[in-house]
Amino acid sequence: xxxxxxxxxxxxxxxxxxxxxxxxxxxxxxxxxxxxxxxxxxxxxxxxxxxxxxxxxxxxxxxxxxxxxxxxxxxxxxxxxxxxxxxxxxxxxxxxxxxxxxxxxxxxxxxxxxxxxxxxxxxxxxxxxxxxxxxxxxxxxxxxxxxxxxxxxxxxxxxxxxxxx
Amino acid sequence: xxxxxxxxxxxxxxxxxxxxxxxxxxxxxxxxxxxxxxxxxxxxxxxxxxxxxxxxxxxxxxxxxxxxxxxxxxxxxxxxxxxxxxxxxxxxxxxxxxxxxxxxxxxxxxxxxxxxxxxxxxxxxxxx
Numbered sequence: 161x162x163x164x165x166x167x168x169x170x171x172x173x174x175x176x177x178x179x180x181x182x183x184x185x186x187x188x189x190x191x192x193x194x195x196x197x198x199x200x201x202x203x204x205x206x207x208x209x210x211x212x213x214x215x216x217x218x219x220x221x222x223x224x225x226x227x228x229x230x231x232x233x234x235x236x237x238x239x240x241x242x243x244x245x246x247x248x249x250x251x252x253x254x255x256x257x258x259x260x261x262x263x264x265x266x267x268x269x270x271x272x273x274x275x276x277x278x279x280x281x282x283x284x285x286x287x288x289x290x291x292x293x294x295x296x297x298x299x300x301x302x303x304x305x306x307x308x309x310x311x312x313x314x315x316x317x318x319x320x321x322x323x324x325x
Numbered sequence: 326x327x328x329x330x331x332x333x334x335x336x337x338x339x340x341x342x343x344x345x346x347x348x349x350x351x352x353x354x355x356x357x358x359x360x361x362x363x364x365x366x367x368x369x370x371x372x373x374x375x376x377x378x379x380x381x382x383x384x385x386x387x388x389x390x391x392x393x394x395x396x397x398x399x400x401x402x403x404x405x406x407x408x409x410x411x412x413x414x415x416x417x418x419x420x421x422x423x424x425x426x427x428x429x430x431x432x433x434x435x436x437x438x439x440x441x442x443x444x445x446x447x448x449x450x451x452x453x
Contacts, residue, residue: 266429267409273412280410281409
């Protein structure tokens with residue numbers, strides 16, 4: 161979403177970042193959800209939300225990525241080869257969710273830089289919730305996209321402020 | 326003697342991924358979770374290759390790389406940089422600091438192995 165035509169298309173940036181990252185990471189195919197209101201089984205379960213700050217001279221903001229815990233468990237197994245209790249450890253799941261969000265934020269930052277808004281990535285932080293949507297802070301510009309990977313709905317929200325010229 | 330790889334990344338997931346990736350090969354893998362720790366491990370272990378993350382707390386990859394290049398005993402150590410930021414500005418910074426190569430995260434596992442294999446010999450371990 162943009163408020164002025166000269167601003168980056170935040171929704172498109174989110175979509176591209178999501179598809180690039182998860183397309184590379186796994187052989188699972190990414191598809192856009194068929195209906196925005198359709199729930200997948202996993203989305204009512206525990207969610208892990210990672211946020212990565214972006215700071216630049218012309219733009220500052222936060223990239224939020226929300227994963228169902230079941231997806232993160234699957235990603236940990238895929239990436240590390242760990243199974244069972246070791247792969248289900250909360251700390252490792254949160255580390256993986258933070259790292260995945262960092263990769264997505266990296267693609268977002270690269271696209272923003274191409275659009276004339278270079279920014280640096282901060283350290284990811286991670287929280288857990290039960291089905292709470294990502295809150296939109298008042299007054300921010302934002303773009304959002306959802307993707308479904310094998311029944312898991314992943315959400316990406318980019319919220320930012322532009323510097324006053 | 327087996328080549329020694331030092332993987333420096335604040336993410337345990339990435340360190341575990343690299344351990345899994347290099348396990349089939351006759352090489353030794355040592356780890357550190359940030360640049361500061363990485364410098365200490367590099368000093369002690371004298372690795373043949375450092376796989377270094379760009380963005381880390383405590384000491385980031387760029388600061389560590391600068392310090393590495395100032396150290397007479399370590400400045401020649403080849404570095405393969407991992408970065409999540411594929412922006413041209415970040416890649417230019419990495420190139421200026423003389424890394425041997427870089428890989429953008431997420432990466433295809435074969436791409437990373439191919440790049441590492443151009444720096445150190447990667448020979449499959451003999452079957453037990």
